[in-house]
Amino acid sequence: TGGYAAEAPVAPQRSMADTFAMLEGALKRLSDANYRLAVSTGSGLEEDDHLMAFELFRRAVCRVTQDHRIQKNVLDQISPKDLILHFLLEVMDQKPRHKKRTEALLLLLMQLDSWRLVAEDEKLHAATALYRKSMEPVDEAEAEEVAVVETDELEELLADARRRGAFGVLLIRVLAAHNLVNADWFSLSDPYAKVTVDKVSKTTPVVDDCLDPHWDEELWNFDVEAESSIVRLEVWDKDTVQDDSLGSISIPISMTPSEMKRLRFHLDRVAHGELEVEMQFLRLETEDDLELIKSGGRKLPGAKHS
Numbered sequence: 001t002g003g004y005a006a007e008a009p010v011a012p013q014r015s016m017a018d019t020f021a022m023l024e025g026a027l028k029r030l031s032d033a034n035y036r037l038a039v040s041t042g043s044g045l046e047e048d049d050h051l052m053a054f055e056l057f058r059r060a061v062c063r064v065t066q067d068h069r070i071q072k073n074v075l076d077q078i079s080p081k082d083l084i085l086h087f088l089l090e091v092m093d094q095k096p097r098h099k100k101r102t103e104a105l106l107l108l109l110m111q112l113d114s115w116r117l118v119a120e121d122e123k124l125h126a127a128t129a130l131y132r133k134s135m136e137p138v139d140e141a142e143a144e145e146v147a148v149v150e151t152d153e154l155e156e157l158l159a160d161a162r163r164r165g166a167f168g169v170l171l172i173r174v175l176a177a178h179n180l181v182n183a184d185w186f187s188l189s190d191p192y193a194k195v196t197v198d199k200v201s202k203t204t205p206v207v208d209d210c211l212d213p214h215w216d217e218e219l220w221n222f223d224v225e226a227e228s229s230i231v232r233l234e235v236w237d238k239d240t241v242q243d244d245s246l247g248s249i250s251i252p253i254s255m256t257p258s259e260m261k262r263l264r265f266h267l268d269r270v271a272h273g274e275l276e277v278e279m280q281f282l283r284l285e286t287e288d289d290l291e292l293i294k295s296g297g298r299k300l301p302g303a304k305h306s
Contacts (some may be wrong), residue, residue, distance in 0.1 A: 016069055023060035027078065029053035035083035037090045054091050054098070057084075058105045062227050062254050065108055072112065085109075087126050101228040104252045111255070157221065158284060166223040168283040170197055170231060170256065172204040174204050175276040176214040178264070183237040183244040185191040190239075191246055193275065196232040197222035197253075206238045224281070233275055235267060249272045256281040 033050045064070050078084070085106075092102040106128065109115040119128040161169045174193045183189045189211040195202050202220050207213035231253060235246040247267025257263075260280040267273040 006285050017033055017058065019063045019070065020074075022063065023078075026053060026060045029056060029089065032085060033087075034246055035080070035087045037087065037094055051091070051095070051098070054087070054102075058101055058228075061105060061108055065254050070274070075109070076114040081115055082121060082124065085115075085119060085124055085128065089124075100230070103107075104228045104230055104254075107230070107250065107252045108254060122277075158282060161223050162284055164223055165230070166284060167226050168224040168253070168279050169258065170222045170224050170253070170283055171219055172222070172277055172279040172281065173219045174215050174279060175262070176212070176215045176216070177246075177267075178212055178274040178276065180211045180213075180235060180246050180267075180273045181270050182211060183246060184239075184285060189237040189244075189246060191235050192238055194234040194236060195220065195222075196234070198225045198229055217276075224253055227254060230296070231256060231279075233265065233277065235273065237261035246270060247275075249275065253281060 003229060029049070030053045032168060033053050037050050061075065064072065064074055088102055088106060092099050092106075110119065110128070118124070157169060174195065177191060177193065180189055180191055188211055190206050190208045191210065191213050192206045193204045200222055202222075204215040204217050207215070213259055229252075230250045230302055233251070234248040237244040237246050247270035249265045249268055251265075258281060260278055262276070262278045264276045266272045267275055
């Protein structure tokens with residue numbers, strides 16, 4: 001069975017100056033709001049101004065993490081990190097409709113050692129515990145032979161997603177799990193994997209009595225609704241009465257690779273276990289995307305070849 005590789009269509013990039021200006025403006029707004037969601041008497045600010053500060057900061061962080069031209073130490077230099085984290089937790093607690101975006105932002109920031117160190121402070125430790133665990137892949141496998149798909153197939157995939165109003169498309173193939181915990185008493189776990197993006201989920205078949213299952217699934221594609229979307233990967237033990245969790249991992253869409261890569265992730269909330277996938281995110285921003293594709297004979301992960 002062959003692996004996949006792809007050259008992602010590249011959307012026109014914003015200028016780095018625009019990104020830096022957005023980040024600087026967001027930090028000024030946060031400072032003006034005194035890093036609090038609650039409006040102070042006489043501040044001259046409205047709650048909407050505070051939420052705008054949050055949204056600008058979120059967008060700026062996403063732009064920095066997605067622009068390979070910008071060194072990520074730009075985010076390390078931001079201060080005061082503790083007050084900003086308190087502000088984000090306040091937004092998540094008091095504004096449920098912003099929770100999804102806030103969680104995605106926290107997951108991004110917790111990839112950086114400097115932010116994670118601040119989050120380990122006693123006052124922030126419990127509230128940020130879920131987001132501090134690193135989601136870096138534990139391994140990246142050697143590339144195998146690739147299956148090339150015609151450009152028009154890629155064009156059709158992206159055009160269909162654009163008509164549905166998608167922000168982008170996630171391509172993912174579930175390969176295997178490794179060293180899973182055993183959730184059964186008298187036999188081994190019967191694992192299956194589940195991938196969820198926004199409100200859509202897909203599952204692999206169940207592999208009976210196995211702690212190192214191999215699925216080698218066909219390539220799946222998911223419409224991605226927004227830059228705040230999260231990819232959730234889960235492994236479950238199939239049981240007659242109630243399935244048991246064998247671990248999961250949540251990945252902000254902005255942390256997914258723009259080229260097809262084979263990755264192995266540690267599973268959270270369990271003693272041990274890893275999930276191996278191939279994934280790629282194709283971002284749709286402007287009508288120019290398809291024109292860029294037509295110019296270069298792009299490659300898309302294709303169906304498996306025996």
